[in-house]
Amino acid sequence: MKILTVVGARPQFVKACMLSRKLRSQSIIKEVIVHTGQHYNHNMSDAFFSQLALPKPDHNLGIGSDKQGKQTARMLSKIEEVLLSERPDIVLVYGDTNSTLAGSLAASKHHIPVAHVEAGLRSFNKKMPEEINRVLTDHMSTLLFCPTQTAVENLEKEGIRNEVYMTGDIMYDAILHYKSIALHQSNICARLNIKPKNYYLVTVHRAENTDDPHRLRTLLKVLTQLNENIVFPLHPRTKQRIKHWNLLDLLSSKNIKVIEPINYFDMLTVESHAKAILTDSGGVQKEAYMLRTPCITLRDETEWIETVQAGWNHVTGVSDSQTILDVVRKTIVPKAYPNLFGNGDTSETIYKILCKKTGKH
Incomplete structure (x- = not known):
């Protein structure tokens, strides 16, 4: 059985490393x-392959950044060339990026089954490119691997009931495997001169926030008004938009440590030790929960509603900085910690389903 795995972004490298390790341990695959x-960017790409022992890509398409349509179209064209040369039995995609959509669409056009890891997530906000990507990918997929029961129910409401599996979340596999390694190897707290539970971690990258000057200004004002130590790994898109909107002055406060994007081990470390995390990232929301760090979601909604219901995640919206500040200052570590994402055996579960469905068992 030949499986062609399409990845392109930081969260996908983390998810793929666990399943790839399992797939490559079997001679039949x-x-x-x-x-x-x-x-x-090195710290958002190459460093992940190295730290996670993810095999070097067989094909690196080198697409880079661009407008949504142009980037996806270039991916689609180049992935199609790879499909024609490799002739895989299954195309495996992760999450909700443009890489996910392009891989799914290219495979579907050539009648190659698509397996979608992290299927069924919904924010119900069609203005998010990620929402469009995940909905279309689910409707093109043959095998749908859902991280939560809510994801299964979302698919059922859309009429997708066949070959839907509640597998747990593969990112939890990675957290369980790498957390202790990261905390042992990373020295980022010493480098930044920060102490555990004495700072907030902030990440901002979604277009809905970075491409709207009012929303971006509101989020940056929160950092200046919080008057707490802040670690802010600055995404390339966010950095560019801050310059474009002339908002650099809002990052001049001494309490804000603006740093370049960081590798996976450093990220796990600062997430683990933060007092709380402020983010617009779906993946970071989930990592926060898995690491038992309270999260404040800087969006109007979340696809990880279970974390909100459990009391570990608080969705603030981005209407004004005071509303966000009030939530941040009231955030505490909940006593209860429900098991939301499985038992850390998702890669094993997905592997067995793939083998069964292709007759390779």
């Missing part, structure tokens, strides 16, 4: 990895 190059 040949995995071909395609890296679209959607994330190309």
Whole structure:
């Protein structure tokens, strides 16, 4: 069985490393990895392959950043060329990026089954490119691997009931495997001169926030008004938009440590030790929960509603800075910690389903 895995962004490298390790341990499977190059910054791409022992991509398409349509179209064209040369039995995609959509669409056009890891997530906000990507990918997929029961129910409401599996979340596999390694190897707290539970971690990258000057200004004002130590790994898109909207002055406060994007081990470490995390990232919301760190979601909604219901995640909206500040200052560590994402055996579960469905068992 030949499986062609399409990845392109930081969260996908983390998810793929666990399943790839399982796939490559079996002689009956040949995995071909395609890296679209959607994330190309060293600390958001190459460093992840190295730290996670993810095999070097068999095909690196080098797409880079661009407008949504143009980037997706270039991916689609190049992935199609790879499909025609590799002739895989299944195309495996992760999450909700443009790489996910392009891989799914290219495979579907050539009648190659698509397996979607992290299927069924919904924010119900069609203005998010990620929402469009995940909905379309689910409707093109043959095998749908859902991280939560809510995801299964979302698919059922859309009429998708066949070959839907509640597998747990593969990112939890990675957290369980790498957390202790990261905390042992990373020295980022010493480098930044920060102490555990004495700072907030902030990440902002979604277009709905970075491409709207009012929303971006509101989020940056929160950092200046919070008057607490803040660690802010600055995403390339966010950095560019801050300059474009002339908002650099809002990052001049001494309490804000603006740093370059960081590798996976450093990220796990600062997430684990933070007093709380402020983010607009779906993946970081989930990592916060898995690491038992309270989260404040800087969006109007979340696809991880279970974390909100459990009391570990608080969705603030981005209407005004005071509303966000009030939530941040009231945030505490909940006593209850429900098991939301499985038992850390998702890669094993998905592997067995893939083998069964292709007759390779």
